[in-house]
Amino acid sequence: MNLILIAVAVLGLIGFVAALVLFLASHKFAVVEDPRIAQVAAVLPQANCGGCGFPGCAGFAAACVKSADAGSIDGMLCPVGGQPVMEQVAGILGMQAAVAAPRVAVVRCAGTCEVRPHGVTFDGAHSCRIQQMTGMGETLCAYGCLGEGDCERACQFGAIKVNPDTGIAEVDESKCTACGACVKACPRNIIELRPMGPKGRRMAVTCNNKDKGAVAMKACGVSCIGCGKCVKTCDKFEAITLENNLAWIDPEKCKLCRKCEEACPRGAIHAFNFPPRKPKEETPAQPTPAAEIQSKGQTAPAPAAEAQPQKD
């Protein structure tokens, strides 16, 4: 009996002393961290993708608090969480969230197996970067999608996949967070982050071929040959520029009129998420849907237009 009492007393004493030491140590060596960092980190998606440019979500949270102390959190954007998360962050920090247009990854290649003849077969290790080192790859296009799926492996959100039927990467817009991991992974710089556009409607040149017309034409059925027809069509808005035999649509200037899509003799300009065009017999009525789209385009991006000056 006595033995038990002694044991309990001794253990109890050791426990008390240890607790006291721990208590004092936790006070003495406490690291003072801004409590807001933990709060901000809590609302972040915890994807740790690095899409924001900081090392993980904790790094982004610390950066947000730091820039809030400096006066403003403009320019800070979590591409995964987007606007809702940034508003929460702004709420915690007592700031106004900058309105940023959501972006999405666009694969600038439409050279499916059908339109882009595959002359040879690559049987090395399945990696775009390794295939890129061998030169042209399987087709005669030195700029198009290699289809080995480096982007697919880089994406943490399952938003980009190589379609086995077409042999090119396709983006699932509902899952894409515009973190930019695929952009970095692609050895051919095919993927571009472009503004989502009103209702997801946007125009893009889905080709990356910088070869001269004749070579580009031979390589692929839907290649941009740098003819400049789209540039002429868009002379009113000057949204399209031609550089290195390749057209590029400036999303800030594009009014979504779809005229360039019609003008392109190669089908290299793609309109995303537009309703299907009306059948041909209604040709006289065509200005109406176009105008409708344009008016919609003007109503919807109003906040986006506001956002631009803030962004700068």
Added chain:
Amino acid sequence: MKTFSIGGVHPAENKLSAGSPIRVAGLPKQAVFSMYQHIGAPAKPVVKRGDMVKVGTLLGEAGGFVSAPIYSSVSGKVSKVDVALDASGTRRMAVYVDVDGDEWEDTIDRSPELVKLADRPELDATTIVEKIKTAGIVGLGGATFPCHVKLTPPPGQKADCVIINAVECEPYLTADHRLMLEHPEETLVGVQLIMKAVNVQKGFIGIENNKPDAISLMKEKAAQYPGIEIVPLKVKYPQGGEKQLIDAVVGRQVPAPPAIPINVGAVVQNVGTAFAIYEAVMKNKPLIDRIITVTGKSLQQPSNLLARLGTPFQQLVDECGGLPEDTGKIIGGGPMMGKALISLEVPMTKGSSGLLIMNDKEAKRSEPQPCIRCAKCVSACPMGLEPYLLAAQSARQMWDEAEKNDIVSCIECGSCAFTCPSHRPLLDNVRLGKSTVMGIIRARNAKK
């Protein structure tokens, strides 16, 4: 018998064309001269559309010190200066010449008489190097490193021997073998010229003992050329690697990069380069043609062709009986280090030592299986690296670790992938890692 000390493999030799004498290939209808025929800065075109050129007319001047000029190998009219598909698999700047006749520049001595070093006492080291530089000679073993750079040792470095690479360790290739059999004396004079250029008294010619006829002939001829010794070597791949050859012949180890052979006092040149140097210095002939082995198990007539640079590969294949029906892969170079071509339009360049037509059975790569940790790749690696580890680190983009494990020492010989029982694409990954790590190192040095 001597050989290098670490690693190595024994691929089947398949020297199908060893017995066929060098044939002169016909002139192409159109020759395409890539401006990227060497390592270093590309040549700059100096002709324009419509210019008339002769054999030996300058088409592109050297783009820097580590660069080489490019001469026309045909006479005719420049039809365009534009991009062309080359053996690298990409489209790069090239000069197209429509061939018309065969007119040579007057400065080139086309007589077949042998000119010995004793006949030209006025030649000194500077003149020889200058002539080599002007003639656009690059390493003809396949690496195409501009020759004059190797013959100009960096300040403070001094070579004490010249080693000539005549091992031809790549399976199938026989161009160097035939060259030694048919032009032994010219080659030996070429070696003397290299020795004089770097001011050394000792020259070694390393020949693998699967070429006994070349060894005995060269030994017999070399008796008249003091200082040149023929070294028979045991057959082992990659004995033709610069560092492996130095180890095999003189038993010296070149340390890891950035060390180069001159740091251990050796200058290594290919036997084909020695012959080209003879022609450039003694005959005033720029590098406009070379011997290429066109071979393959299904090819009707495996041959060694003396072909003009710029000739499309299609024509060379036609001269050897046409492309076989069961062709699975066409390789520019040998089977171990060569590069698969995507088209036969590709023109021949200074580095084209061979053209191998593999049939579909040979060409098929087996499906990779998991690594069984047998370490065969480690024992095969002639640089003493751990290929399985480097490949895994490259695949996982662990560049810092790969750098620590000396990935830049890799000579890309392919022994690891050749020996792997699981058919893992080791070299594919290591090559990616090597080029990435080298890029990182360059960026770091640039920052400093």
